[in-house]
Amino acid sequence: MELKVRIGEPVKAGRLTLVPLLQASVSLDGDYLPGPVAEDHNLMTVTERAEGASVPELDVIVTGHLPVLLIEGEM
Numbered sequence: 001m002e003l004k005v006r007i008g009e010p011v012k013a014g015r016l017t018l019v020p021l022l023q024a025s026v027s028l029d030g031d032y033l034p035g036p037v038a039e040d041h042n043l044m045t046v047t048e049r050a051e052g053a054s055v056p057e058l059d060v061i062v063t064g065h066l067p068v069l070l071i072e073g074e075m
Helices: 035-040
Strands: 005-007 012-013 016-018 020-025 044-048 058-064
Touching: 035 044
Parallel strands: none
Antiparallel strands: 005 020, 012 016, 044 058
């Protein structure tokens, strides 16, 4: 699988400069989907639990055929 990246805008803090590498395009036929991509393509919904809201507990429904990778703080 070929991964195309683009260079993001550098972020400076003192003498440190971070240059983000961002995925240029997203394929829907890989081994998994990142959470934001699944959400953008309406392949996933995230809702509060029916039993009552609790910060660390949510319900996630995936309607696509691939597993979805959720990273803490990303959604």
